[in-house]
Structure formats: C-alpha cells, structure tokens
Amino acid sequence: MKLRRAVQLLFLALFAVLIALTTFPLKAKLPVDLFLRLDPLLLIGASIAARTVISGLFAAVVMLALTALLGRFFCGWICPLGTTIELTDDLLYKRRKRRWPNAQRVGRGLKYINLIIILVAAAFGYGLTFLLDPIALFTRAATYLLHPAAMLLANTGLDVLRPVALKADWVKLYYAELHQPLFSSGSLAAAIIFITILMLNRLQRRFWCRSLCPLGALLGLFARLSPVRRQVGATCDHDGKCKRTCETGAIFDDEIQYDPAECILCWNCVDDCHLNVTAFRFASPLPQLRQPLDVGRRRFLVGLAGGAFGALLFRSNPARAARPDKLLRPPAALPEDDFLKRCIRCGQCVKACPTNTLQPDWGEGGLEGLWAPRHQMRLAGCDQGCNVCGQVCPTGALRDVPLYQKRYAKIGTAIIDQQRCVVWAADKFCLVCDEACPYNAIYFAENEQGKRRPYVDRRHCNGCGLCESVCPVDGQGAINVYPDEQIRLAQGDYADEARRRGFLFERGVAEDKILSTGDGGEAYGD
C-alpha cells in the first residue's frame, strides 16, 4: 500500500532527523527522544525496575490506548525498526525462497516469552528492557554505529575533495572536517544485534516482528481489545493471495479468520483482494478475545525462569561491591543502582556528547553495565559549558540539571601519578594539565627538595578530566580521574552538597576553557 509506505518513510526520516539533532547545543523543537518516549514497553519495564513511574516516558500510555482502539498500527506504520526491516527485505530477500512459508506460524510465542522475561527481570529489580526493546536497540545502533559510519563516509568524501580544494584555493573546503565520533568495541555488539535482526528476514518476512519483538507482544495483547476487525465477504474464492502477502502471516488457513494480536494493519490483504471483499470494519472484539494466546503454561514458566535467571545473571556483578577504578559515570548520573535500573542504553547521551568522552560501557561495569555511558577521559574531557547528556536522557538516569548544577555534580577527582609525571619523575618542563584545568585546581609548588612540582587541590577538582585528556605521557596519563569523592544525588542540589563537603568549582578562575552557552544562552567573557 503506497500510503502506508509513505507514512513509514516519513517516520523513519523523522527518527533519523531526531538522531541527527541529538547534539550539542540542543536546538531541536521536538523532544529528540520522541520515539523512546512513546514506547510503552520502556515505560513499563524501566518503571517496574526502578520502582517508580518514570515521568519522562509517561506519554507512552497514549500509545497503549491507541493500540487498544486501533490495533498494532505502530508496528505497521510508525516503528522505524519495522520500516527498516521491510526496506531491507525488499532489497535483499524479496525474491529469495524463505525458510518457512509466509503463513506458517513458527515460534510466535517466543515474543511473549521475551516480554515475560523483561517484566520478571524488572520485578527482580533489573531493567533488562534495553536488550530487546526495538526502539532502544535501533536508537543504540543509530547512535553507536550508523551515525559514526555516516560521518566516516562524509569525512572520506571530504578527504577526496581536499587535493582539489587545495589546487583551486578553496581554503574553507580544504580545512572542512565533520566531527568524527570514535566508540569502544561495545558499539560492535550493538551493531551485530541490529544486523542479525535484519537478516532474520531470510526465515520469514518481518520474522523479528512476528516472533521476537517484546514490544510487538505487548502491543499485541492490547490489540486483541481493538474493535477494528478484518472482515471477509462470503464471495471469497480462497485464492490464498492474502495469506501469502500478509506482512506478519496473521491470516489463518481458511483465509477468513486471522489473529488480531499479529495483525499490524499493513492492509496488504485489502489491497491484494481481487474480489474486493476484504475490509477492516468496526466489530465487537469479544469473539476473538476467546482465541487462545500463543503462550501456554509451559512458555509462561520458561519466561518466568528466564526473567529470574536473566536478572540474576546480569546483576551478579562484582562491580557492584568493588567498583572499578575508572568507571566514571556522566555528571548528574543517579546513584549507581538507580542509574543502572533506569538507563535504557539508547546511547543518546553518547551521541550528543560534543567531546566524545562518553563511551558505551563494554565490560568495565560487568554485564549489568552493558552499553551504559561512561567517561573515557583519556580520549577527551567533559566540557564544562555543556550539560546536554542530561537534557537528552529519556528516563532521567542522568538528571537534567542546569549548567551550574552540572559543574557541581562532581564526577571524581584527578590524582597525579608521580612515577609517570614527566615533571616529577624526569624533571621536564611540562605544565599541560595546568593549562587545561578550568578551575585552577592544579598548581605548582616547591617540594621538599625545592623543585617546582605540580599538585592537585582537591577542593577545586570536579573530575572533568581535561587534564587526563591532554597529559602528554604515552599510554595511560600521569594524571587520572578516579571516582573518589564523586557526588551522585537522587534528588537535591549539587552545589549545596558540594559546598557542604568543602568543594568550590567557580568559573571566573579560568572560564576560558568553558564552552559557550549551555543553558540560558549566557555568554561570559571579560
């Protein structure tokens, strides 16, 4: 159906535009996390895990209500992953023989198992939702893989043009560069899941949507209530075309009956009906509510056990008790336990981060911290004029606090390794960390031998990591940020808390290293 494809492309384009706009400074009029905010599975999963209703996602109840009214239209018309699956299918698999015929019902119940696993794990206090929620995983693939790849392509193009620009004296083009994000190998795992989902079409068209998607399962449960019903006239000649072209194989063998929990309202059956006897009309949902769900007692128990086991597996993490040295969360991240329960690993903070210091965690925090944002200070420090990570977080795992508060949300403390520092160990003329520090927390003083040596004044260090990023020593820096004295608050004022503990991070000391106009468009200078 042409109209449906147009609507799908429109939403896919909107999804891409919102990802592109997830950047610093944040200028978008729409919330850049719109699709995540409309995802009821994220709302339910993360809310149960965090034991509180996550207000940022509350709009998703609208999606549940609309699904109860209209059916799984989200899957067929809006879901950017669904659209991408269809487009990939048209491109790669349309003419190939599938593993199973379109109408064969294979593993339909798996998606309910996935849903139960997520809900049970959430009840055990672990937000496993991020792993298989289609919007979270697609956003993650876009932020961790597709966007960096697009930038690499564009920059390669610019490199090709560079010699031409040089010859033609187009100086601006010669120097043109796009910010190229670099990500740790965790992005590869996110990419593999995404690509696998696309390749599952080899089995059946939209195999992910039919058999695996937990959001599809949740919406399917509500779609059973919908009074919008497929009806077939008595003159149907049973040529079987609707059965073959249904996007999700929702039509039963008799071609009259269908499963409303599976139907995504693609209306292929309406378009392809050569007798024009198929239509969607209002009717009572009651008769079909009596149809059994694709989930029996055995599957329910599997889901239950899987959820409990999943929660145990992901939560049995020594990092909880023995925090790794370099596991630094973004400023204004909730206390670690709350943070991990809420974070849906969408990667929006990582995408928006202007310095690239935020990286998807891959191993540091154990399975539990998989893909959650962490600082890689050696790569880049945290810009002190930016608070975009909190602004784009859909779940409040990172608090959206004003710039001033963010500076007081102390990430950690920089500590000089005197064995590695070239001034301490080799008497070199280095002052690079001091040059970079935005709060003059690094100072030079004479040591016991009367030599000028760098020290950190912990009262003025908020752990921004600019020093670590510029330290000229090879390998690990000679000045490193550790989580010592980090300030993580579930609520309340960071500046008050920091001052109470004797910290002072005031610009004006060296505001030159603080970028621009994070909140309120303030511009400060001399």
Next chain:
Amino acid sequence: MDVTRRQMLKMIAATGVVVAAPSLTDIAMAAADPRVVAFKGEQAATVRKIVERLGGIGKFISKGDKVVIKPNMGFATAPLRSSNTDTVVIRTLAELALEAGAKQVQVLDNPVHPAPLCKVRSGIVEALAGLDDVFVQWVKNEKFFGDVVIPNGRQLKRTQVMKAILECDALINAPMAKSHGGAIVSMGLKNWMGAVKNRQEWHSTFNMHQAIADFGTYIYNEKRLKFTILDATRVLATGGPGGPGEVRHLQTIIGGFDPVAIDSFGLSLSSWNGKNYKPHQIPYLKIAEEMGLGSSDLSNLRSA
C-alpha cells in the same frame, strides 16, 4: 650601552628604538639593517611603521603570493585576557599582505584549547571579518601536517609542520610576549610550538628548551619566513600562558629578523611572574644563541 628598563621604555615611547648588529656603529647603517625595531603607539599604525622600517611589505610579499601568518592564538580567551596575539596586530598584518598583492592569507595555529572554543572566544574571527581571501583556522588534525627533517636539531630531529606553512610563499611570525609556566617566557621562538602537530612531545620526550631551539634551526633557515612581529601591546606578566594573570599595557610592538635578539628585547620589557631575567637565564635563548640562531646582545641600542 647599559640601559635600565625604565630608560628603555622611555626611549621606545619617545622615538622608538633600533638594535643594530654589533659591528654596525653608524646610526644610518643601523637604521638600514636593524636586528630589532620597537615602537610604542596604536597597534595598526605601529605595525605599519615597523614593517616599513624592516624594508616595506613589498620587499617580502609579491603579487599572487600565498601568505601564512602564525600568531599565538591557542587559547579560547577574550582579547583583553592577553593570552593571544592582539587582534588588531593580526588584522594589520593581513591587510599589509593583501596590499602587497597576496592571493590568499591563512592565519593559523595549532591551539592548546579546543579549536571550536578558540573560534568562538578569541575575537580573531570577528577582527578579520570583511577581509576577502583571509582565512583563520585552528588546525589540529594530522592530515593538515607534513613531515619535516631538522638536520641541525640536537634532540628534535624530525616533526610534522602544517602543510600550509610548508607550501606558502611568505610566512610571518606574529607572537605575543607573555609569561609561561614551563618556558618562563613565551615570545617568538616559543611561538613555533603551535606550528607542529605533536607539541606534547616537546614537553614529555625532549627537553623543551632544547626542542624550541632545535625547531628554530629549521624555521629560521627557511627563506619563506620573512620577519617577526612581537606583540607587546598588553603583556601577560604573570599566570601565562593561559592566564588569568597580570596584564601590563606596554602598548609596544617589536619587529625584526634575529629571533634571539627579538626575544631578548621582549624579555627586557617586563618582569615575568615577578622576576627579572637576563637572556642567558632563559635556557632556550641561551641554547639558541649557542646554536647560532642570533645574538642576545642589545648593546647597540639607538633611537629610531
């Protein structure tokens, strides 16, 4: 001739000064071949006056030349904080290059602070606005740097220098005078640290003072390097290189060809972090003089 700082500043203010080569005792000859020229006054007029005394811009830049100006603009600080070369000085040099017929002028530095911040906060983009064919760039990516061998370097034997510098027809060194936590003072010789890609290794791998002098043996032997304009309009007497620190309004500009003499002259204009220094107390000046880059002897001081 031994002069105090007070006398020197008075002289610059009254008539400007010239430092001639030690053998040139005749005032007329000294004026014709100055190692250092210094004047006090409004920046644009003073830069023009100095370039005239150095031989006129037409002596250095021909029609159709590609010109690179290398100021010290590595800090994302507002102009009055004085961690960067004065914006009027930079603009005047660009204007002079255009007047001499330059096809294109690039104003370049490899900054200490992030490039986007320097662009927003240094005021240099605004200062150069309206000058066609003048481009200001903060350059960090290694694709814009090319390999250079330094045969006379003692420690720094090879490095990567901005390709635009390697390929230009005329290069102008446009540093400012400021205190420096690692090098004591930063002026003309130290300014070249912002022309190379790997500035970190000057701190970590080499003796920085030796590396500064080593690079000098390369760049001051390049024919395309035409002259130095050392900006002492507002010197950052303490807290350098980034500041904030004490800003002294000397309103003085120094020009010339001899890197050791220029920096020695600049050194004499102020105390630095509260101490007074002689040229031989600045290790890189001492090494540079030993390596034959120039002379710190300022005894042939004349009224200009």
